[in-house]
Amino acid sequence: MESGFPVFVVLAVVSILSAIGVVAFKSPVRSALSLVLAFFTLALLYFNLGAQLLGISQIMVYAGAIMVLFLFVIMMLKLGGHDKQPEKTDRRLYVAIPVSIAIAALVLTKFIEPMLHVPVSVIGDEYGTPQAIGPALFTTYVWPFEIASVLLLVGIVGSIMLAKKRF
Amino acid sequence: MTEWLARQSELTLAIIRVLLLIAPILILVPGLIWWERRLLSWMQDRIGPNRVPTMTNAKGRKYRAAGLVQTLFDGLKLFLKEDITPASVDRKIYFFAPALALFPAFVLGGTMPFAPQSGIWQYLTPVADIEIGLMFVLAISSLGVYGVVLAGYASNNKYSLMGGLRASAQLISYELAMGVSLLAVVFASGSLKMTKLVEMQEADWLGGVPAVQNWFILTPYGLVAGVIFLICMVAESNRAPFDLPEAENELIAGYHTEYSSMKFAVFFMGEYAAMFIFSGIFACVFLGGYNILPIDWAYLHSTTGSSFFKVVADLNYWLAPLTFLGKCTFGITFYIWLRATLPRLRYDQLMSLGWKTLLPVAVVNFCLVGVWLIMEDVMSVGIAWVTYAISVVLILALWFGIKNKLPNKLERRTVTLVDPKRSA
Amino acid sequence: MQALIAQVQGPAAAQMLVAYLALGLALFVIGGIGVVLRRNPVVVFMCIELMLNAVNLTFLAFARYQPDQWRTPTLGDPDPTISAAMSGQMMVIFVMAVAAAEVAVGLGIIMAIFRMRNEVDIDDMSTLKD
CATH class of the missing domain: 1.20.5 (Single alpha-helices involved in coiled-coils or other helix-helix interfaces)
Incomplete structure (x- = not known):
């Protein structure tokens, strides 16, 4: 394993948890906040990949501008009100999740797993x-x-x- | 000492550097508040805090130290006050917001060098000398809006929410002008690295005057960019005259209306720490960083042979952090002066200043830097001056030519409190 | 630019690549589930942003860890490794630009719809269909 791997594991766990938070939180403000966290950890992952310019652009563009716009709209429309009725969970849930997981498993086994066995070149840190x-x-x-x-x-x-x- | 530092691991050095950045800020914030109150009262022709005695001797004589301890007691009061959490706040976000407001204020200084990159200082500053230092500053300062917006949202109070909304619009608007004004300097120096930026300012002035350093504030394009950055940095830290998010005559106290005790103190501290660090960045990027005067002492020493210049050069090296602190104080004094002088802007004035004045001027300045650099490269500095002056005159002529033809939507109101004719 | 390449070929690099790709896939799928399930258009929009970012992550992973057999040589390029790394990063930059434009327009549309109907539920927006 490369030296960046432990960092990767921590960041990956945080980013997946916050991505689930985006989907699962009832309140749009909380969703937006966990998306900010997801973008921030993605920026750190970019740093881990050596792409420093893109990592800092990620923080600037996504966390600094786009998400502020989202929060602005949510507050303007008062979508995040405390007394709002939560969205109903509907039957689509029972179809969507198995189907997505099946597609993910398909992609994982057919396209991603074969890459374990091919020669891979690594480019130095200066590329970013x-x-x-x-x-x-x-x-x-x-x-x-x-x-x-x-x-x-x-x-x-x-x-x-x-x-x-x-x- | 230098050898001992050189032997330390990267982690130990990082901890030392972070402490050297954070500890002075934490210690100096009370002093900063004292300085603001004293200076403000002096400007407004009153006395200000000077009553709290530091100690009383046996004969009952009180020593006051110009009220320096007042801030400590203020802090103590904030600690001990009852912490009221309103019933209908969004609790988690309500507790989270002050922390989020403090975070960017401290992280912002991460790439800021307060001393030269040689000898002992290279181990002590900056915290991280990254290739993208200036972008880091912009990125982190753009995160400053979250604390304010979330505090406004979580308080579940209309005034707080409006304060948060105002803050988000204001910070996004002024970020643009700030970024473009910094771009001009980056363009001229060819690097985003903060230490490199400071080193570039130690070169010959305008590429031709060897004894004078090329501080960006002393170049025509740097002066324009510096003024824009100065205005934007006041707006970014929500200070008067741009303190609309907390305008007390309209919004009670804006986003921190519902905050009391320690949580309010954290907002307060975040604001002052941000002032401090923004002043530091201004000093780094435009005022030649840690150099006392824009004079190349080493050059003077080698040409004249006078040992006096050698001594001054050494002083300049060893007193670098103090010089830097002095420049920070300069920036902070500017903040306070502005607060004492200008009334708060109206919201439409704020927006039109940001979008219709600062941003176009910054973009034009950015283009002119390109012209300057090409002229300096191809011809000479003198030609560059002439081209720059001609371009500025042309653009001003163009602006005044079309200005009266544009529809003027900005509302102007005048209120006459006392009619001068009748009162006379 | 020759100094850029550190040829660390072998299983370690391939494992890192697969790890990053798997993470990108997971984020993409989570975002997709959000798009299908949520009814608040702003949240749906945020999930789309998440999917875009998952793709960005895979682009950058491929920019850093390049499987040799899929790297197509570019015409007149002395070093395909560098040009592959650059093209990956350029894609990310363009995706960011597109995302920014998309957010500006999309949020504008949501605001306009809200002004017209005073409530936002994606399943109720079927005026064009009916």
């Missing part, structure tokens, strides 16, 4: 530094990058259009 990502982002991947920026612009315009009451 800004010095390594920056040149790649602005040379090889410059067109996808521009398209992503246009997409974000469209997203801004679209959300303003949706939020405006009258034109």
Whole structure:
């Protein structure tokens, strides 16, 4: 096992528990909070993988911006009210969980397990530094990058259009 | 001492570094509160806290030490007060929120170097000298909103909730301008590493004046970025005039209305620790970090041969933490001065300042840094100055050209309390 | 950039890769269950974010631990290991950008629906169907 493995185990347990929390909590605010925790542990997992720039972007983008927006909306709509009726659990539960577990088992045995027996190369820790990502982002991947920026612009315009009451 | 530190394991060193960062903050926060109250009272032409005696001698003479112990007794009072938990709060989140408010305030300083990276100091600071130091600062400061928002939500009180909502909108808005203003500096120095940023500021001023250090506040683009960062850092730590989340005339006390005793004290401490560390980051990024003056003592020593400069250079090295503390005090004094001077902004003013003034200025500044760097690279510093000045004039002309044609939606209200004509 | 590669081939690396992939799969499945089961659109949305992040984790795992036989050589690239690591990270960056845009628009839609109907339950939103 590699040296990062014990750290991985701890983080994996925390992230799975908080992911279950997202689904299981009745109150949307609690769901949002456990999702923040999940994103935070995912960022730490990225650090464990050596991808430091992406790990810190994960905290900045997801924990710092997206989840704050979620909390903002939940509070604006008062969805997290204390006197709200909890959602009903319905029969879909008894279908959804076995089917998902079956699919997961299928993927695990057919696609993931065979990788135990193939030769794998490991890249050094420096691949995740800004010095390594920056040149790649602005040379090889410059067109996808521009398209992503246009997409974000469209997203801004679209959300303003949706939020405006009258034109 | 240096050899002993060099022999220690990474874990021991990490613990020492964390203690060296956290302990001064915890010790200095009461002093900070005292400084704020004294300075504020001086600015408002009153006396301020100076009554609590430190000791009384046998003849009954009291020593007061300018009220320094007042803060300690205030803290003691907060500890001993009854801790009231309202009946209908969301208990878990209610208890969790103050802790979450304190966490980013302390973690924020994790990449901040308070002394040069050589000799003994390299083992003592910063806690983690990571490649992405400045992004770490931005990421952690963006987590600061959770404590406030959750406190507002969990209190189950309309005013608290509104305080939390205001805080989340405000912090997200000012984060952008802050990030872009820092980007300008990162662009100029070519590194996100905090220690590297400080070292870059020890280079020759504007690439051409050898005796003067290139503090970013002394460069034209750095000055603009620094002012924007200074405004944004006040907004990020919810201080006057940006303290809308706790505006007492509208929201009672905002998000901490329902908090009492120790839990309130934790919010209070988080705010002051954040002030402290933001000032430190400002000092690191714009004010040349731990250097006393923007003067290259070693260069002067080698050119003039005078041993005086050698002594000053050594002093500069050994007094680095004190210098850094002095610069933090400078930032904090700015905070207090601002609080004493400016009235609180209205909410629409706050938003339009963030989105329509600071963010565009920061983006334009970011573009101009690019122009500056290219001109400095291709031509010379003088040409870069000229290009920068021409660009600024062009942009200002463009702005004043279209300004009057834009629809002005910002509401202006004037209230005349005493009619000057009638009272005269 | 040649200094980047530390060729630690062997079973340890493969086990790490499988561990990360299994974690990604678990998170993806949990998110999927949430999407199917929950009725609050905001929570459904959060579960979608969780699924996106699970995929990001697999991208990064493949960027770091690269199975040799599936790594396709890129044209004119001196070192396929580095370009594979970079492309994995780039995908994560683009997924983050897409997720941010998606959240802005999606939450805008939820707000608009709430303003129109004053209650949000995903199963009741069938105006277009009926």
